[in-house]
Amino acid sequence: MSGPSTFVPKSAIGRWFESRLPIMGLVHSSFIAFPVPRNLNYMWTFGAILAFMLIAQIITGVVLAMHYVPSATTAFQSISHIMRDVNYGWLMRYMHTNGASLFFLACYIHIFRGLYYGSFKPPRELLWIIGVIIYFLMAATAFLGYVLPWGAMSFAGATVITNLVTAIPFVGTGIAHWLWGGFAVGGPTVNRFFSLHYLLPFIIAAFVGLHVWALHVTGQNNPDGVEVQNVDRDTVPFTPYATMKDIFAVSVWLILYAWLIFFIPNYLLDADNYNIANPLVTPAHVVPEWYLLPFYAILRAIPNKLMGVVALFASIAILAFVPWLDRNPVKSAKYRPAFRFFFWVFVVICVLLGWIGSQEPGDAMTLVARILTVGYFGFFLVIMPILSFAEKTRPIPASIADAVLAKKPVPAE
Amino acid sequence: MIRFDTKALAAAAFALALAGGSALAQETAEQPKPPRESWSFGGTFGTYDKAQLQRGFQVYKEVCSNCHALSIPFRTLGQPGGPQFSEDQVKALAASYQVTNEEPNDKGEIFKRPGTPADIIPRPEAYPNDQAAAAAFGKAPPDMNLLAKARKWERGFPWFVFDALPGLQYQEMGADYIHAIVTGYTHPDDPQWNLYYPGHKIAMPQPITDGAVEYTDGTPKTVDSYSRDVAAFLSWAAEPNLNERRRIGLGAMIFLFVLAGLLYATKKKVWESAH
Ligand code: HEM
Numbered sequence: 001m002s003g004p005s006t007f008v009p010k011s012a013i014g015r016w017f018e019s020r021l022p023i024m025g026l027v028h029s030s031f032i033a034f035p036v037p038r039n040l041n042y043m044w045t046f047g048a049i050l051a052f053m054l055i056a057q058i059i060t061g062v063v064l065a066m067h068y069v070p071s072a073t074t075a076f077q078s079i080s081h082i083m084r085d086v087n088y089g090w091l092m093r094y095m096h097t098n099g100a101s102l103f104f105l106a107c108y109i110h111i112f113r114g115l116y117y118g119s120f121k122p123p124r125e126l127l128w129i130i131g132v133i134i135y136f137l138m139a140a141t142a143f144l145g146y147v148l149p150w151g152a153m154s155f156a157g158a159t160v161i162t163n164l165v166t167a168i169p170f171v172g173t174g175i176a177h178w179l180w181g182g183f184a185v186g187g188p189t190v191n192r193f194f195s196l197h198y199l200l201p202f203i204i205a206a207f208v209g210l211h212v213w214a215l216h217v218t219g220q221n222n223p224d225g226v227e228v229q230n231v232d233r234d235t236v237p238f239t240p241y242a243t244m245k246d247i248f249a250v251s252v253w254l255i256l257y258a259w260l261i262f263f264i265p266n267y268l269l270d271a272d273n274y275n276i277a278n279p280l281v282t283p284a285h286v287v288p289e290w291y292l293l294p295f296y297a298i299l300r301a302i303p304n305k306l307m308g309v310v311a312l313f314a315s316i317a318i319l320a321f322v323p324w325l326d327r328n329p330v331k332s333a334k335y336r337p338a339f340r341f342f343f344w345v346f347v348v349i350c351v352l353l354g355w356i357g358s359q360e361p362g363d364a365m366t367l368v369a370r371i372l373t374v375g376y377f378g379f380f381l382v383i384m385p386i387l388s389f390a391e392k393t394r395p396i397p398a399s400i401a402d403a404v405l406a407k408k409p410v411p412a413e
Numbered sequence: 414m415i416r417f418d419t420k421a422l423a424a425a426a427f428a429l430a431l432a433g434g435s436a437l438a439q440e441t442a443e444q445p446k447p448p449r450e451s452w453s454f455g456g457t458f459g460t461y462d463k464a465q466l467q468r469g470f471q472v473y474k475e476v477c478s479n480c481h482a483l484s485i486p487f488r489t490l491g492q493p494g495g496p497q498f499s500e501d502q503v504k505a506l507a508a509s510y511q512v513t514n515e516e517p518n519d520k521g522e523i524f525k526r527p528g529t530p531a532d533i534i535p536r537p538e539a540y541p542n543d544q545a546a547a548a549a550f551g552k553a554p555p556d557m558n559l560l561a562k563a564r565k566w567e568r569g570f571p572w573f574v575f576d577a578l579p580g581l582q583y584q585e586m587g588a589d590y591i592h593a594i595v596t597g598y599t600h601p602d603d604p605q606w607n608l609y610y611p612g613h614k615i616a617m618p619q620p621i622t623d624g625a626v627e628y629t630d631g632t633p634k635t636v637d638s639y640s641r642d643v644a645a646f647l648s649w650a651a652e653p654n655l656n657e658r659r660r661i662g663l664g665a666m667i668f669l670f671v672l673a674g675l676l677y678a679t680k681k682k683v684w685e686s687a688h
Binding site for chain 1: 679
């Protein structure tokens with residue numbers, strides 16, 4: 001969709017520059033002239049929201065890092081110092097911690113959008129896989145970041161998760177010691193986690209670059225799931241149409257963000273993390289942040305530790321195979337009644353898994369968690385392949401323009 | 414042909430979750446949750462009540478500070494949005510404590526000196542470290558600087574959803590907990606039994622009784638008002654920027670709503686030509 005740019009700068013300096021480094025042409029073709037399907041709904045604004053959240057996390061994170069001191073004896077106090085004494089430190093910290101939650105919320109909406117409208121299907125498989133990699137890196141970044149304030153839950157979380165590697169036969173314990181920098185989670189662990197937590201967001205940013213690049217080769221999918229056939233009839237230019245819509249959506253998202261930061265900043269935070277980490281005292285109830293709860297439930301649902309770890313990683317990795325599990329040529333769930341039904345079942349399963357992940361494990365809970373885990377994997381491994389050929393789909397519109405016109409009364413010319 | 418009914422499915426899921434939530438609530442009936450009190454700093458725009466924070470500090474200083482540390486600098490007691498003691502009061506207060514100087518003197522001796530507003534309030538003299546306190550009580554009294562943010566309990570579905578909504582939001586659990594603990598010694602024959610402490614066996618003996626602190630402003634000298642005042646004070650100690658945060662938040666909200674409205678109008682105008 002974006003071939004060699006036809007962009008010609010107006011000024012002589014611009015033309016001189018452009019013939020040596022065509023960066024303005026790149027920006028022009030990607031964010032100005034880029035053709036956008038005219039039937040996109042607000043689900044397509046979450047990419048822009050995610051870009052905004054990544055930048056917000058990096059800026060607030062860099063400011064926090066100027067005052068944060070990573071070690072077992074200083075980490076907790078330095079966060080307290082940021083909250084009390086640094087000018088607007090409380091604001092930076094509440095933005096960063098609540099920002100992580102909103103980043104994940106936007107990411108989940110973005111992923112479910114992709115599943116619903118079949119955005120992972122050809123020709124967008126690579127675009128989708130890059131997204132799965134970004135999600136995985138985000139989860140790793142958030143886990144590392146959560147350890148940094150060195151509260152009781154930081155310590156418990158770091159211990160539970162790093163202990164997972166001990167499930168690996170023969171070398172597991174050795175790897176755990178190597179990760180910890182000692183014989184247990186401690187000062188060296190926070191220090192290296194800080195280093196990695198600072199590093200990963202920039203790797204995420206690099207993958208976001210690839211993600212956008214791939215997007216601009218294939219073009220965007222759309223709610224009707226039919227490809228662009230005629231650029232004039234089916235699309236509008238990115239600027240001003242998508243730009244304005246995205247900016248508006250970000251402003252609405254900011255209202256939600258501001259509500260969290262200024263009015264309920266501790267709603268999503270675990271109270272136990274305001275107690276300093278103490279290796280001798282484990283919190284009564286160890287739980288991860290809400291956005292990792294479904295995976296925690298899957299981990300605990302499996303009786304064997306090693307298999308639990310395998311299931312945990314498989315539950316994310318399986319997303320990468322979706323383009324080959326769902327081979328139904330009709331993309332959008334709008335025209336797939338059976339898929340649509342199972343999609344919503346899947347959403348409910350994910351929410352219930354999240355709820356189970358937040359509860360104390362017990363016999364009844366474990367049983368429900370197992371049933372839901374089977375349902376989670378069943379959606380990908382059974383429902384998707386079967387519906388690939390067994391589903392009676394509805395007729396899809398001939399083109400995007402037809403889909404738009406079908407909805408609206410034809411305007412008088 | 415099976416009809417797939419998404420709405421019925423959603424309703425079923427909701428009913429299931431509701432049933433799960435109430436089953437859980439029943440399970441824990443014998444461990445009552447701290448009652449929800451009304452606080453000047455509750456709600457969406459509540460702010461701390463300066464007079465109450467000053468009384469709360471008095472309770473902390475005369476009673477709780479015998480066992481609990483409160484690691485905040487003296488100077489913060491004079492900051493706006495807090496108890497806001499005058500500069501002279503803060504100086505006099507700090508000077509009434511002996512603090513250990515960080516650096517040794519030029520003879521290499523560690524020495525004590527009167528405190529200054531920049532110093533952190535020293536630990537209780539009787540218990541120079543957590544081990545000493547734990548040896549005396551069986552468990553060390555927690556530092557009170559973040560206590561009001563460090564205690565929450567499960568609210569269960571659907572309450573936890575309401576707790577996030579404008580007008581209904583619940584951010585004062587810590588204050589409710591402290592108030593409940595201090596007033597929760599309901600077995601007069603067992604001074605270590607507390608209605609609200611998880612498991613009921615608490616290492617803290619009943620810390621305060623009616624009339625223990627002399628209020629000068631006519632506030633009733635009861636355990637109930639002591640516990641409210643000290644809970645409010647500790648909420649401030651844990652979240653000293655609340656007043657400022659809400660003030661800025663209100664401005665940010667107004668700005669964002671106007672901005673979003675203008676952007677929506679612009680977006681609509683731009684898109685008109687596309688259809
Ligand atoms: C992908 C983007 C990022 C995510 C998802 C993320 C997530 C998190 C999370 C969940 C925490 C724990 C917060 C807490 O409980 O207090 C945290 C803390 C922290 N992060 Fe990040 N972060 C990101 C980017 C960054 C960047 C780019 C930096 C620095 C350059 C950074 C620096 C910090 C610091 C210093 C802390 C400790 C301060 C604190 O706990 O509030 N983060 N991060």
